[in-house]
Amino acid sequence: MKAGRTARGLAASGERADQLPTISDDEGDIQHRHPIKLTLIGCLIVFCIIVLTALGIWQLERRTWKLDLINQVDQRVHAPVKQAPGPDLWAEINAKDFAYLHVTASGRFLDKPATLVQAVTARGSGFWVLSPFQSNSGFTVLINRGFIPTEKAADGWRPNNLSFTSVSGLLRITEPAGGFLRNNDPTSNRWYSRDVAAIATTQSLDVSAPYFIDAEANAAHTQLPIGGLTVVAFSNNHLVYALTWFGMALLLGLAFILIGRNELKARRRFKA
Structure with missing residues (x-):
């Protein structure tokens, strides 16, 4: 039954306005909510949570790789000196194995x-x-x-x-x-x-x-150029990035739970 019946219609039917069934705002919302749309929204949220979680895991893997790289470079820098690679090794020169x-x-x-x-x-x-x-x-x-x-x-x-x-x-x-x-x-x-x-x-x-x-720097050499200024440093913000992605996934998860809980409460009130 529509709530928007006119006064003339009420008079014609002999019904009083206070005798008509009323529809609350929550019930109206429930009636107009399309189940397919709600399902699509839920699937989208779940998909975003999966993607954000995967990004967080990837950043943790990157952090492990970066820490291993930093350890390798530190060992090379402080290792005993070796002869500079000659032409027979030039084809193998790469940043991963030879840098620093x-x-x-x-x-x-x-x-x-x-x-x-x-x-x-x-x-x-x-x-x-x-x-x-x-x-x-x-x-x-x-x-x-x-x-x-x-x-x-x-x-x-x-x-x-x-x-x-x-x-x-x-x-x-x-x-x-x-x-x-x-x-x-x-x-x-x-x-x-x-x-x-x-x-x-x-x-x-x-x-x-x-x-x-x-x-490298020569302690006996005080004139220009100044050697030994190589900066051996690598940015390692992967843990911060991982926590950011995990945090966003957690917030989306909480939002999904709240939306679902409110939806269930509204439907229960409507059925009652």
């Missing part, structure tokens, strides 16, 4: 101008000084001799010592992608990342290693 390996190379610096790569360090903005080094093993490797401030960039930075020497430091993987929103421009000699292949081509280097070496 403590290495040494014996030979001499080539008499070539250094390649300056823009850098931001704990000492401020400036440049990394990369110079080609001819090893006794017959190959060339780029050595990051260290950091110089911006105002010192015009000094040329050819190596002062061209005699045979040894350089120790950390093996670093090439950076071919350029800097953030900045691409390397070899023709203008503007470098924003340490792209080994591009620098080697610009310097006309033969048999050049696909990596470079960050020279």
Whole structure:
């Protein structure tokens, strides 16, 4: 029976308004709720909970992987020094197994101008000084001799010592992608990342290693460039991300329970 009957209709039927059955707001809502829509909403919430939970589990797995990586790198950094990998190992060079390996190379610096790569360090903005080094093993490797401030960039930075020497430091993987929103421009000699292949081509280097070496600090050397500024750090926010995803899944779960409970209460009142 419709609640919206007019006064004329009531008079014609001889019924009084206070004798008509009334429909409460809750009952009206129940009558107009489509069971298919409620089912779809419930399925959508359950699907979102599953996805959010899966994302949380994935972040926990990523955290385990990151902690293992940090442990491996820490062991490499503090391990006894090894010879820099020669051409027979270059095909195997990768970030997972070789990044930050403590290495040494014996030979001499080539008499070539250094390649300056823009850098931001704990000492401020400036440049990394990369110079080609001819090893006794017959190959060339780029050595990051260290950091110089911006105002010192015009000094040329050819190596002062061209005699045979040894350089120790950390093996670093090439950076071919350029800097953030900045691409390397070899023709203008503007470098924003340490792209080994591009620098080697610009310097006309033969048999050049696909990596470079960050020279370690030398206590007896107090002049520029400043070595030993390699930052060995990895962001590890995976636990925070995991808790965020799990928290969102929990909130959706609580919302699903509350909606379901209110729906059941409303239907019980309607049936009563």
